[in-house]
Amino acid sequence: MxxxxxxxxxxxxxxxxxxxxxxxxxxxxxxxxxxxxxxxxxxxxxxxxxxxxxxxxxxxxxxxxxxxxxxxxxxxxxxxxxxxxxxxxxxxxxxxxxxxxxxxxxxxxxxxxxxxxxxxxxxxxxxxxxxxxxxxxxxxxxxxxxxxxxxxxxxxxxVEVSRKRLEFMHELLPTARSFAVAVNPTSPTSSSQMKNLQAAADSLGLELHVLTASAEQEFDGMFRAVSQTQAGGLVFSSDPYFAYRSQRLAVLAAQHAVPAVTQSRDFPIAGGLMSYGGDxxxxxxxxxxxxxxxxxxxxxxxxxxxxxxxVEMFINLKAAGALRLSFPPSLLSSADGVIE
Amino acid sequence: MPHSPDAPRTSLFRKYFLALFAAVALPLLIAGGSEAWFGYHDQRARLNDLLDAEARGAAAKIQDFMEGIRDQLGWMVQLPWSENTDERRRLDALRLLRQVPAVVSLRLIDAAGKERLFVSRIGLNRVESGEDHSANPAVAGARSGRVWFGPVTFYGGSEPFMTVSVAGNRSAVGVAVAEVNLKFIWDVISAIRVGRTGEAFVLDQPGRLVAHPDISLVLRADEAATQPLQALRAAILARPGQAITGQDIARNSVLAAMAPIPGVDWSVIVKQPVTEAFRRINAALWRTGVLLIAGTVLAAVLAYWLTQRMVGPIRLLEEGVAQIGAGQFDHRISLGTGDEFERLATRFNEMAAELAVSQERSERISRLRRFLAPQVAELVDRTGDDSVLDGRRVEVVVVFCDLRGFTAFSAQAEPETVMGVLGEYYGAIEAVVSVHGATLMGFSGDGAMVLVNAPVSCPDPALRAVSMASDMQMSVQKHLVGWRTRGHQLGFGVGLAMGPATVGRIGSEGRLDYAAIGNVTNLASRLCASARDSEILIDRAAARAVGSSVPLVELDPRSLKGFDQPVPVFAVVFGIGH
Known part of the structure; x- marks a missing residue:
């Protein structure tokens, strides 16, 4: 057999x-x-x-x-x-x-x-x-x-904790007043997450720039748009399409020198700045x-x-250094994994 | 063959078999049974203790988990609140979240009941929101009792949560209120193993499942499904301190014990499948049962064997005795048991041998009776000793007597008359011989030979012989008077002699005779032949032995056939005075 x-x-x-x-x-x-x-x-x-x-x-x-x-x-x-x-x-x-x-x-x-x-x-x-x-x-x-x-x-x-990503980004960049949000419009959770994120932005007093991408080819344009909108950083909504492309996203974030946070730990491990999401x-x-x-x-x-x-938080100190950023103690002490 | 005795009412075999079997099997059964009984109770008590200890251990672990959270919260309520935002405290709160995964969110309330800080894993953190929480039961509860454990709630109808709040030692330090995800007790509860497959679970006060190694049972939050567990708890509560048997959710029979978790008012119940818990007991019971059966079978075999050993020889003895009783004195019982039976068989064999000897002797004696005087015969009979008949040389007196004119009489007279005369004559002689204790050697037609002093010796044989001869003469002469009146011309003479002779049994087993061989016999016979009617002739030796006690008349020596010299002869004078 x-x-x-x-x-x-x-x-x-x-x-x-x-x-x-x-x-x-x-x-x-x-x-x-x-x-x-x-x-x-x-x-x-x-x-x-x-x-x-x-x-x-x-x-x-x-x-x-x-x-x-x-x-x-x-x-x-x-x-x-x-x-x-x-x-x-x-x-x-x-x-x-x-x-x-x-x-x-x-x-x-x-x-x-x-x-x-x-x-x-x-x-x-x-x-x-x-x-x-x-x-x-x-x-x-x-x-x-x-x-x-x-x-x-x-x-x-x-999905539920995507607003926390915005909060952590705000904590890392307290002076930035606006952040870009990456959303996959084909995802069934996109609208609920957008609502969630908008509510969080309101309570934090932040402005959001929504960027959409539902295919890999759109990623590059999305990162370029972040630099153009003067947003402090890019917050990825939770979406498997993004999660499975953490490598690519990490490369692009480094290329465009965009501070970004995603849901998957694969992202900081691949050189991205930070992640917060389910295990x-x-x-x-x-x-x-x-x-x-x-x-x-x-x-x-x-x-x-x-x-x-x-829910786990991973941070990459090397990526932070490349972006000339330093994590505040609150983030450092909260991180489940720190990549140096 | 003698008639066989009636069949016994009960057989010895059955009696002995039952007795021996009972003697072995009963103690065995009693010992085995009591051993099993006490073993069962010991094991049951041991199980009780074991499960009780497991339950208390499990309760201690869950309590540690809860107390760990309480202690962590205690760190947050040590310093009084100031008016300003406390960044340090915010860091501590974040670190607490990092440190205690079960805490989902933490809220710090100041002395006025205002929310100063809120940190969460999922929701947004808040600082100085100022929300009023003074009416929050968690805050009120912690203030009154330092620590407050809220009721278990099921988030989304599935996940168990609980609010835990801790107050500091002063009201100024405020209260820490934490939402705790109780799913994390799974780490604790799933690590508890009772025996091999036994496990523990936790019920809250209303009987809802808070923790179970199968987390899906908890997440199902199905109160109806947990009914058996509540029943189990109720049964344990009804008999405190006892492990009880009941059913778990899957309706398996389990042995369960319980321990309370103080503070949260939960119960930890440890359960072990009955089959596993009682495996050793059951194994022991089985073992005992098998041993008992084996022992009983062995007892039966042993009893059968012993009984066979006992009854077999007895039957052999019975058969042997029956054979011996039937006259087969040469039958021998052969038993090689080496014990009393063998001895008994030997005794029986000896008895049979002696019976054979005794029978042979009695046959011989009955043959001897023919020629022995009744007294002698009786003596030989009584003593069973016929050695007196053994051959020896002894001084005897031989007496011969016969009738005169018998040949002519027997030729003329009718045979009936001859036989009648001889009958009377024999009777008279036998009577006299018997009276004097002499030995009648036998009749030969009208003659008779009598021996005195053999085979039984007697004092003064010569005198006794002479006296007997006198009696013979007197008795026969009386008859002669009668016979003469009937015309029978008969007379009676006696001769006796004394001297040494060889006496003893002669002849084969079939034809045995007692004989006296020697010159004295010959002499007595000759003297008899030479005596006339009414005459008693004796030889010199007898005369000398008699002496003067009997009047004698010495006659002229007579030439007798077979004697070279004339033999001195004496006649006895008898009847004088009669």
Missing amino acids: RFMPSVCAGAAGRMRRRDFVALAGAAMAWTLPARAQQSAMPIIGYLGSESPGPYASRLRAFRDGLAEAGFVEGRNLAIEYRWAEGQYRQLPALATDLVNRQVTVIVAPGGAEVALAAKSATTTIPIVFEMGGDPIALGVVDSLSRPGGNLTGVSSLS FEQSHRHAGNYAGRIIKGEKPSDLPVQRVTK
């Missing part, structure tokens, strides 16, 4: 590159061996919005969570990956593909778009989501304690744990949505 997963993984790889509709019949044919295999080894359908590269650290945490529940990929579990490669419009089709593969459980990490794509693809196959926003407000579940239906998952506080390692680990428990037979409706309450 050991060769089976690799056979299927190869099949999945081939299928991904082809047109789904044309291959619907073939996919149906594939379900036969897949079903036969199901009894022997459960399959997780992993729906990723990006490519394996940016997901590497998340996948590691996810596998840790699976291991907590007693599952190891390749040994007693197979995982079928579907990657949208940043093309979020592809997500529904990929989700449907996984549904047709009759996987045991679909894991939809990395934001509301992924979760919603999976949700619309099936009402029977259990789905475990992972997101930074409020799953109730985003219409993913009706209740945290009793999610109902076939969905449950993990939510972090990343994705925890959220992905919990998602793995839940996927394992569902494979073991627990119903997703019995598993309440978990909130990862840990």
Whole structure:
């Protein structure tokens, strides 16, 4: 039986590159061996919005969570990956593909778009989501304690704490009266975050310049705009599209000498100035744990949505030095990680 | 074959088997049973103590967690508030958030009940907002009791939160109010392991689940689902200090104990699956049971074996005795048990051997009776000793007697008459011989031979023989008178002699005789032949032995057949005075 997963993984790889509709019949044919295999080894359908590269650290945490529940990929579990490669419009089709593969459980990490794509693809196959926003407000579940239906998952506080990023930026640059805010208009959380940020700016007496970017090509223009608006710095709203491109953002921020703060610790680690957001390692680990428990037979409706309450702050002193900035003691003492 | 005795009402085998079995099995069962009983109670008490200790340990850990937060908050209420913004205190508050992950937000209230500082992980921080919190129950509670733990609330109907407030030692230092995310107790509660799979959980005062190793149970905040846990707590409260068996959320049977967490008024309950908790007890009970069964079987086998060993020989003895009783004296009971049974069998064998000897002897004696005087026969019979009949040389008196004219009489008379005469004659002789304790050696037609002093010796044999001969003459002469009247011309003569002779049994087992061999027999026979009717002739030796006690008349020596010289002969004078 050991060769089976690799056979299927190869099949999945081939299928991904082809047109789904044309291959619907073939996919149906594939379900036969897949079903036969199901009894022997459960399959997780992993729906990723990006490519394996940016997901590497998340996948590691996810596998840790699976291991907590007693599952190891390749040994007693197979995982079928579907990657949208940043093309979020592809997500529904990929989700449907996984549904047709009759996987045991679909894991939809990395934001509301992924979760919603999976949700619309099936009402029977259990789905475990992972997101930074409020799953109730985003219409993913009706209740945290009793999610109902076939969905449950993990939510972090990343979306909710985007205003704190503005506060920290203000603390770092107390003299700046205006800040630029980066928003992905395609994100389902963008409007709530904007409202949130605007309220925070009002209470702090700050002015906001909203900059939008929903594709990588727009990043450069966005950073250039920051310098033009005389804003003190750039505050990124929480969005997986930004989070998975922390490397690129860090490079651009350094290039344009823009003080910036994002949700993901990947950003300061890659040379960015600062981050504040939910601990994705925890959220992905919990998602793995839940996927394992569902494979073991627990119903997703019995598993309440978990909130990862840990919010972490990372700062990069080197980046601050390059920007000729120095962190005040309040930020230094609050930071969970300081990169020197 | 003698009739076999009736079958016994109860068999010895059954009796002994039951007795031996009971003797072994009963103590075993009593010992095993009491051991199991006491073992169970000891183990139960040990479990009780163990779970109780676990519960108290768990309670102490949760209390440490809560007290850790309280102590951290205590740092925030040590210095009195000034009018100005206190930057240092803001840093301390931020550091507290960093230090205590469970604290989600912290609010500092001054003596007037105004909010001076608010820091949060999620919301915006505020400085000097001046918001009035004097009516806040957390503030009032801390002011009255230094520390105040609020009720557990479930954020979004899911996540357990609690407000903790701490007041300083003076009202001027104000109150610190913290929102605590109780999910962080998970770190503590999930680290508690009772036994191998046992765990602990925390219920608040109304019975809501505050902490459980499966965090999803807490987050579900389902009071209906936690009903079994509340029932468990109620059961423990009903029997304080006891570990009780009940059901957990998954309706598994568990053994549970409880300890209270003071301050917050929560209860920590530790539970262990009953199967695990009682595994050792059950294993011990099983072990005891198996040992008892094995012991009982062994007792049965042992009892069977012992009974067989006891009853087998008894049956063998019974059969042997039956055979011996049936007259098979050569039967031997062979038993090699080496104990009393073997001794008993040996005794039986000896008995059989002696019975055989005794039977042989009694047969021999009955044969001897024919020629022994009844007294002698009786003596031999009584003593069982026939050694008197052994051959020896002894001084005896041999008496011969016969009828005169019997040959002519027997030729003329009818056989019935002859037999009648002989019968009377024999009777008379036998009576006399018997009276005198002599030995009747046998009849031969009208003659008879009698021996005195053998095989039983007697004093003064010669005198006794002479006296007997006289009696014979007198008794037979009386008969002769009768016979003569019937025309039978018969007479009776007696001869006796004294001298040494070899006496003893002669002959084979089938035909045994007692004989006296020697010259004296011959002489007595010759003297008898030479005696006339009514005459008793004796030889010199007898005459000398008699002496003067009997009147004798010495006759002329007579030439007797077989004797070279004429033999001196004496006649006994009898009947004088009669």
